[in-house]
Amino acid sequence: MTEIKPREAPSGTVIQLTIQSAVNGPDELKKRYRLSIGGVSARFYPIYNNDAETIAAIVPDKLNIPANPKPGDSIPVEVVFFDLRNEDGGITYNQFNVLVPTGLTGKEVEIDGVRNPTGRDFDVTFSDYVPLELWPKVTIYFDGKAVEKILKMDERSFTVELPDGVSQSSFKIFARVGDKETSTRNYEFGALKPLTADPSPTPTSAEGEAKEFSNNRILFILLGLVSLIAASLMVFIIYRRARLKSRPVPTAGPPEDEVEELHLPKELPVDLVNACVAGECVLYAGSGLSAQSGLPVWKDFVVGLLKWARSSNFITDIEEAHYQADVERGQADPVADSLVSRLTTDSQRELLNAYLQKVFLSRSNPSSLHSQLEALNFSAALTTNFDNLLESVYRVTSDDVFTPRDTDRLLSALTRRRFFILKLYGTLERKDTVMVASYQYEEAITGNNLFSQFMQTLFFSRTLLFLGASLEGIEAYLRGITLPKSFVRTHYALVAVTGGAWRAKAELLERRYGIKVFPYTPKDNFSDLSDFLTKLTDAVAAPQSTVAIGERKVSKLKRVTLENIGPFENLSLDLDLGFEHAWHIFLGDNGVGKSTVLKAIALALCGQEARPYAGRLLRDKKKNSKVSLAKKTS
Known part of the structure; x- marks a missing residue:
């Protein structure tokens, strides 16, 4: 297996897997292989008739996950592909998490489009995004028949196989999204049409007379009801006018249907100011920032x-x-x-x-917003943009401009606190690094453990400030990167939004990535954003006595315990001697284990990245081994 989309999903979701197989077509694929997700056998089927490497699978309902998971948790599970002819076991893919639903019951959407790309496969597009945890609760009906085979799922579109007995050229279609139901639409010859009444057969003479009498009776009843409603409405209008005349006229007030205008907070987050003062804030610049310079x-x-x-x-x-x-x-x-x-x-x-x-390179100059950024004490800048506006603002050379391929140099610059610019989609000066489509970016970072390590270090040790990025753009940037489930820092995103559909995505970013979203209603001159940056610049430039800078906590080793490591069967070193500034010196002959202790400490601190080297420290490979570190924080 080389990829799974999406990389996390609730039970019942259809996910797409890309595999590398040597089988002759989809039929042999189903006979020869078995799929397991979270220790439970999973159903799967080829998406395309002549493609044995792209398959759809259904996440099983009962998985081997913790007994009492919390709503919203993302729990890693193993995905294993077994070759039934191979006795050595299967191929494991670890970059997939089961999402525990938070309890959403449904969402009101409409069917926005229907396309027939090939055969009996149809793409059904909704008018708005469908939350990931509602994907298993989506049922699509063609002429009243529920879809049985879903090939792909996306935030706004589902690819399904037309049920048996339904014509490809015309049908009625509707969907249920949880406990909500869309309107029924007509599909005719490649496009959705307004829903029309079914034609009725021509009645016989006797039937016609009976039907005419029945229709007249119904019409008489309807006219009576209309008259009654009209009279009631007239009485209500007269009463309402009398009431309004007796009320004082309000001096001012917004229309009832006016959309709420959102503004950025007047008070700056203290954590954000502290991070900028300490040189621990990283800028993430989206395309909205470059748009201020006339770029698309x-x-x-x-x-x-x-x-x-x-x-x-x-x-x-x-x-x-x-x-x-x-x-x-x-x-x-x-x-x-x-x-x-x-x-x-x-x-x-x-x-x-x-x-x-x-x-991107022939017609752009930094905007006034870029000039404001220059005064802030950012330690680095990340961007999805191809332009050179940030390079111009911060006056950096190509030696300080990196791409996801430059992970060693990125980690070095981060640990040495040297300013750098990371171009997530590559730089046009290095053609081999350029990525335009989102799938190219996902492929570039999938399996790039060093880049994931860099991102983990960045999220843990720095505060990110997202400017000019959409909620979808932020999520796309983070998708596919393995990050810790708990965060010691809060990150911030100033996002221009319209309508009310942004709330669920903002809550998702805060819950999953620790990103606090500050939404605002965009204006032509982006005055809200400019005012916020001005306040932030003033706060950073103010004397430190006026800024609430918290003390940085320091962790120190308290005890090191080794079991079956190097020459030691059991060793416990107490490093908490009660001194505020204590040095510890290991003194001993060659070969007694001084370096082994240091390597064991490094192994425990590095975690999974050091796993390939762990076996070299074992004293007896047939026994369990353990390295335990105890710390104290002051």
């Missing part, structure tokens, strides 16, 4: 990419129209993925790189 945000960039692909004859007019419709429905990521996957030759990729340089 993600959706506009994908639209431009479509026009470029058409002008370069990489897609047809019809394909461009379909892709454009997908972008307007909020599917910019899949469209970018599809376009980039078509560029398979070196010459095509060269043309893409030239286009990116034309868009």
